[in-house]
């Protein structure tokens with residue numbers, strides 16, 4: 001549905017040349033939710049804004065449903081853009097218009113009759129869960145409700161593609177979850193293709209089918225979400241994957257931690273399970289084979305796209321020799337082991 005072919009974009013700023021997007025190819029199949037993830041300044045906004053030519057690439061082709069936007073004249077482009085909707089981090093609603101009037105705007109601009117607009121908006125507000133807010137002004141809505149209005153407005157012209165520019169970055173975690181769920185519902189009900197950019201891996205994990213990582217203006221890694229989580233290749237991709245694991249030593253525990261292995265101190269270890277980890281019940285195997293006990297402090301295991309990954313922090317109790325064997329056993333099963341310190 002979306003094909004970017006060798007697009008690139010350079011800015012001039014204060015006499016300096018900034019290569020925001022190096023020659024980039026991307027294909028987003030029809031009906032998929034595709035995420036672009038990257039750090040600040042990596043080129044995410046530049047890339048997504050090239051898709052509807054809010055930024056015109058210096059070179060390359062931008063095909064939406066087979067139609068190269070870079071070859072269109074202004075009026076053809078205006079027409080084509082009606083089918084490429086976009087939502088933004090800060091919603092971009094008109095404060096002087098009610099919810100109904102905001103959603104009606106693109107239809108009014110397209111010359112649709114009042115009756116047809118009314119017939120369109122009622123089910124749209126229903127879909128986004130705002131039927132009871134029809135005549136409310138944006139100032140009286142929560143952030144999540146504002147984004148729902150923006151989504152309804154984006155859907156008014158029956159787009160082929162929805163572009164989401166950090167659409168949940170201004171929302172709290174539970175509102176983020178419900179807005180992402182709404183996007184997933186829309187994708188499934190309407191078969192809408194969604195391209196989103198985000199700096200949060202949790203967003204990718206929750207709704208995307210595929211993800212591409214952008215760094216310094218280049219797509220460096222791309223995969224189905226499960227494969228990306230299980231087998232991230234670059235260090236940056238692994239850092240993003242790890243950012244979805246919220247596992248830490250409690251502060252009270254940190255205070256007890258020493259670097260010394262002396263005097264029968266017990267090691268506190270971190271086990272990292274990833275795509276290469278051998279699928280076996282290693283915790284019980286280690287306990288049985290080496291006569292050690294693991295007291296789990298904190299853990300998070302995920303199951304994405306058929307692979308387990310996660311982090312586990314545990315205190316290991318047993319003879320020093322047995323503990324070393326246990327650690328070797330974990331490593332033989334492709335589990336990354338790190339000794340974080342020792343406690344009494």
Ligand SMILES: Nc1ncnc2c1ncn2[C@@H]1O[C@H](COP(=O)(O)OP(=O)(O)OP(=O)(O)O)[C@@H](O)[C@H]1O
Pocket residue numbers: 011012013018019020038039040041042043044045046047199
């Ligand atoms: N209009 C502009 N003029 C000059 N430089 C720009 C312009 N827009 C973006 N850049 C530069 O291009 C690079 C990529 O910026 P871009 O906004 O695409 O990154 P991003 O990944 O979206 O970052 P963020 O997550 O912080 O929004 C950055 O170095 C940025 O400073």
